[in-house]
Amino acid sequence: MFLRQAYKTATFVSYGYMNWTRGSFLKHQKEFKDQEMAVDLTDKQCLVTGANTGIGYASAEALAARGATVHLVCRSKEKGEKAVGEIKAKTGNPNVSLQVCDLSSLQQVKDFAAEYTSSGRPLHILVNNAGLMETERTQTVDGLETNFAVNVAGVYAMTELLMPALKRASPESRVITVSSGGMLTENLNENLQYEDKNVFDGTTQYARNKRVQVALTEYWVQKHKDAVGFYSMHPGWVDTGGLKKSMPDFHSTFQKSLRFLNEGADTITWLALQPRAKLQNGEFYFDRKVAAKHLPGFGTQYTPKQVATIASKIHSLCGLPPMSD
Numbered sequence: 001m002f003l004r005q006a007y008k009t010a011t012f013v014s015y016g017y018m019n020w021t022r023g024s025f026l027k028h029q030k031e032f033k034d035q036e037m038a039v040d041l042t043d044k045q046c047l048v049t050g051a052n053t054g055i056g057y058a059s060a061e062a063l064a065a066r067g068a069t070v071h072l073v074c075r076s077k078e079k080g081e082k083a084v085g086e087i088k089a090k091t092g093n094p095n096v097s098l099q100v101c102d103l104s105s106l107q108q109v110k111d112f113a114a115e116y117t118s119s120g121r122p123l124h125i126l127v128n129n130a131g132l133m134e135t136e137r138t139q140t141v142d143g144l145e146t147n148f149a150v151n152v153a154g155v156y157a158m159t160e161l162l163m164p165a166l167k168r169a170s171p172e173s174r175v176i177t178v179s180s181g182g183m184l185t186e187n188l189n190e191n192l193q194y195e196d197k198n199v200f201d202g203t204t205q206y207a208r209n210k211r212v213q214v215a216l217t218e219y220w221v222q223k224h225k226d227a228v229g230f231y232s233m234h235p236g237w238v239d240t241g242g243l244k245k246s247m248p249d250f251h252s253t254f255q256k257s258l259r260f261l262n263e264g265a266d267t268i269t270w271l272a273l274q275p276r277a278k279l280q281n282g283e284f285y286f287d288r289k290v291a292a293k294h295l296p297g298f299g300t301q302y303t304p305k306q307v308a309t310i311a312s313k314i315h316s317l318c319g320l321p322p323m324s325d
Contacts, residue, residue: 008298012185015295020181020236020286021257025266028287036288039273041068045123045169046272047116049073049103049158050130052083054240055178058265059127060096061087063272069095073112073130075102103130103154104140106318113161122169123162125272128155128177128213133246135202137194144317145193147202151209152192156216156311157318166228174229176271177217179284181234183210184293187300188310192317203247211300214284214293215307216314221282222304229276233285238264 018024046063050056051072064070064087072087074080080098087096101112116123132150140149159175166173186207194205217232224230237243239258244251251258270288271279283290294300 008185011295011297012181015184016181016237017254017257020234020259021254022236022259022263023257025236025259025263025287028289032288036270037273039066041066041124041273044068044125045071045121045165046125046127047071047073047099047123047162048127048129049101049154050075051127052076052079054242055235055238055261055264055268056127056129057083057087058261059129059268059272061090062262062265062269063125064088064091064093064096066273067093068125069097071097071099073099073101073103075100075104075130103158104132104144104146104149106142106144106149106153106157109154109157110161113158116162117164120168121165122173123165124169124173126159126162126166126173126175127268127272128159128175129268130154131178131180131206131242133202133206133242135246137200137202145195145205147205147209148193151206152212152216152314153318155213156314157320159216159220160315160318160320163224163228167224170227172229172276173227174231174271174276174279175217175220176268177213177230177232178268179213179232179234180207180210181236181286182207183214184295184298184300186211188212188215188302188306190310190313192310192313206246212310212314215302216311217284218282218304219307219311226281229279229281231271231279231281231283231285233267233271234291235259235264235267236286240264 046068048060051060052074084098101108138146214232217230220230236259284293
């Protein structure tokens with residue numbers, strides 16, 4: 001077991017260093033087409049979670065720069081207001097607003113989603129960006145493990161409850177979920193909340209959460225068919241405050257090779273701008289291309305039945321009513 005884990009870790013880090021650094025972005029960038037980003041989003045409603053900093057901020061700014069009405073969903077009112085002001089000033093777009101909502105609270109997610117859907121507004125683009133990596137096992141007010149609550153339960157509840165608004169914007173509406181390359185090291189695990197406190201590993205739980213996000217993307221495609229586009233993506237290794245806080249040793253070792261925020265947000269923006277007919281529904285994207293969801297020899301494959309079982313458990317943990325298609 002130890003040797004296998006050591007092999008997986010070494011393989012993963014080597015693979016990441018070769019493919020996910022800033023150097024790799026600059027290499028891949030040579031194949032990017034500028035015209036694909038020259039899209040006007042005026043009259044489009046966009047919602048970005050965790051948008052007061054990091055990749056979420058860069059994504060929100062990129063969407064606002066193209067004329068979209070952008071809603072920043074943030075936990076902190078103070079930080080959110082600061083981000084809104086900065087994005088308005090940088091882009092000249094007045095249609096940027098703050099929606100205060102803590103994704104670790106299912107009640108707050110439900111209240112926010114109910115308010116948005118009841119307004120009758122469509123939702124063209126939902127970016128599930130907010131994420132968390134806590135190294136110690138803690139619980140939220142709902143009794144959920146904190147990483148799971150934000151990375152999985154909050155994402156699931158937000159997406160499901162905003163489905164009426166997304167379907168109002170069909171067929172061009174889409175959900176973009178920001179996953180991580182770390183998910184390549186983990187398979188679907190029904191121990192969703194990592195309930196053995198004695199062996200809790202925040203990095204492993206984060207990777208498991210990100211694997212679930214990729215699987216849920218596939219699940220939503222099957223559940224909602226072609227009404228909405230669903231895509232997961234990996235931003236690469238990006239220099240964010242969250243990475244520095246959660247993985248200080250990794251950040252210190254690779255800091256000079258990490259991507260800038262706008263580079264991490266590039267594929268999110270690209271996915272938001274492309275005609276849906278050009279994209280592959282349910283796929284995992286990296287640097288504007290479909291990427292592998294599994295690494296050879298890691299044994300992370302799963303079946304649609306396993307995904308459906310996991311989704312059912314999450315739905316129950318979120319306390320959501322039966323959802324209509």
